[in-house]
Amino acid sequence: MSIQWGIAGPGRISRTIASEFAAVEGAEVVAVGSRSAERARAFASEFGIPHAHGGYEALVADPDVDAVYIATPNAQHFPLALAAIGAGKAVLVEKSMCCQDEHVRQLIRAAGERRAFLMEGMWTRFLPAVRAAHQAVESGSIGRVRALQGDLFAHRDFDPADRLFAPELGGGSMLDLGVYALHFAQDFLGTPSSMQCTGRCYDNGVDADVALQLRYGDGSFAQLCCSLAGHGPARMTIAGTEGFIEIGPRFHHPSRIIVRIPGNEPQVISEPFEGSGYRLELQSVTDAIAAGATEHELVPLADSLAVARTMTQALDQFGYRPHDQLTL
Numbered sequence: 001m002s003i004q005w006g007i008a009g010p011g012r013i014s015r016t017i018a019s020e021f022a023a024v025e026g027a028e029v030v031a032v033g034s035r036s037a038e039r040a041r042a043f044a045s046e047f048g049i050p051h052a053h054g055g056y057e058a059l060v061a062d063p064d065v066d067a068v069y070i071a072t073p074n075a076q077h078f079p080l081a082l083a084a085i086g087a088g089k090a091v092l093v094e095k096s097m098c099c100q101d102e103h104v105r106q107l108i109r110a111a112g113e114r115r116a117f118l119m120e121g122m123w124t125r126f127l128p129a130v131r132a133a134h135q136a137v138e139s140g141s142i143g144r145v146r147a148l149q150g151d152l153f154a155h156r157d158f159d160p161a162d163r164l165f166a167p168e169l170g171g172g173s174m175l176d177l178g179v180y181a182l183h184f185a186q187d188f189l190g191t192p193s194s195m196q197c198t199g200r201c202y203d204n205g206v207d208a209d210v211a212l213q214l215r216y217g218d219g220s221f222a223q224l225c226c227s228l229a230g231h232g233p234a235r236m237t238i239a240g241t242e243g244f245i246e247i248g249p250r251f252h253h254p255s256r257i258i259v260r261i262p263g264n265e266p267q268v269i270s271e272p273f274e275g276s277g278y279r280l281e282l283q284s285v286t287d288a289i290a291a292g293a294t295e296h297e298l299v300p301l302a303d304s305l306a307v308a309r310t311m312t313q314a315l316d317q318f319g320y321r322p323h324d325q326l327t328l
């Protein structure tokens with residue numbers, strides 16, 4: 001029996017995801033929801049989706065939908081995911097899971113009460129190059145991990161109406177880009193014990209760029225930065241006592257890593273992925289839902305909460321408190 005998916009939000013990433021689903025076994029996209037019936041119908045007809053809903057309530061109420069993929073602006077993730085969980089659906093919610101850590105906590109509680117599957121769409125963790133980096137660390141080849149350094153820059157022209165910049169839609173570099181760097185650090189170093197940050201906001205109060213310094217209980221540290229206002233390589237380095245690993249660039253969808261041990265030839269590990277890379281996440285999540293799981297071991301809910309906590313603390317320092325407030 002296949003898992004029947006509904007897509008919430010016929011936007012940019014949903015177009016890629018709808019195409020990627022064609023390569024996923026045991027999954028079928030049966031519905032799409034939009035604020036506009038016309039946009040839902042156009043998306044449905046383009047991707048051969050049987051049900052088109054002109055409203056998000058109708059999508060989450062669709063009895064043929066087992067699982068909802070949420071790709072609306074960040075500020076709408078919380079109310080939409082809560083409604084989908086309440087309707088008994090499994091939920092894959094795009095990054096960032098919510099704009100505030102308190103709402104991530106509430107989603108986790110709601111999913112726990114309903115025994116519903118919930119995961120943040122941190123697809124990077126499913127990519128073979130990232131799995132290879134884990135294997136290299138676990139093999140001990142670079143010794144004990146002492147630090148991570150990484151950047152994720154993606155220059156975009158400022159447009160206050162775009163979801164990337166609008167405070168009411170949960171815009172900003174942290175929730176759009178920094179979340180990848182923080183998840184990467186969470187994946188390899190765990191939850192930080194302290195955080196310092198600095199940054200700059202646009203005139204509308206939304207963060208343009210952020211630099212973070214994280215400390216961990218064992219004395220290791222991470223230096224991470226993100227920006228919507230500049231260009232950058234999107235490198236990530238995992239530094240250990242015996243050597244280091246370069247991931248990417250770009251580290252959030254790498255197809256190779258290089259393991260460098262002083263005195264040895266660099267070891268280049270190529271791990272290309274098919275399509276846009278999202279199918280690995282979609283396949284693994286579909287399989288987990290089919291198996292009755294309530295969360296995914298590669299993107300644990302505790303990690304989403306820890307990352308959200310750091311982001312909320314950092315944005316609080318800039319006086320930017322994006323609200324999870326868009327109604328359905």
Ligand SMILES: NC(=O)c1ccc[n+]([C@@H]2O[C@H](COP(=O)([O-])OP(=O)(O)OC[C@H]3O[C@@H](n4cnc5c(N)ncnc54)[C@H](OP(=O)(O)O)[C@@H]3O)[C@@H](O)[C@H]2O)c1
Pocket residue numbers: 008009010011012013014033034035036039040070071072073074076094095096121123163169175176326
């Ligand atoms: N995993 C990844 O690689 C990746 C990449 C890009 C984006 N994302 C995430 O996916 C989400 C969507 O990003 P996107 O780039 O696809 O955004 P987008 O192109 O702006 O699409 C967002 C969709 O949300 C719907 N929406 C509902 N309420 C809205 C509102 N008040 N204002 C604007 N749109 C609204 C819109 O559809 P209707 O107007 O038809 O309802 C729109 O098509 C974000 O959370 C983002 O962080 C993830």
